[in-house]
Amino acid sequence: MEPLLPKAGQDTLARLTCDILAASGRLTGQIHSKEELMLLVRALIDEGEIPRGRVKEITGKGATVSVEIIRLGLREGLVESPSPKGPLHPGFPSKILEFYFPQLFVDLPTEEPTRGV
Secondary structure (H helix, E strand, C coil), X not given: CCCCCCHHHHHHHHHHHHHHHHHCCCXXXXXXXXXXXXXXXXXXXXXXXXXXXXXXXXHCCCHHHHHHHHXXXXXXXXXXXXXXXXXXXXXXXXXXXXXXXXXXXXXXXXXXXXXXX
16 A cells, blocks of 8 residues: 655654644653554554554554554544544544644635626
């Protein structure tokens, strides 16, 4: 499968996502999982979909910690899955879209259409 972004962009996007959540206090108590979550997000952006079992391989952590990383990613919206045991997909929660795409939806003035007489 083709990567969604070039390699440099994947690293930047994954790190930015985790930094935003950490700065906002969303990862409080799970700061030790920040780097592992970043690795998971990067893999998801790179591959688009991964089976849950690969999280151990990606993060280098055991099964229990990998499940906690998946839960954290799901809770924060950075990871999505169609079912509790289904494959993982990248998530783009609205709370961080402004950081990814600053001023994407700017309120622009609109002009009334002119009508012919």
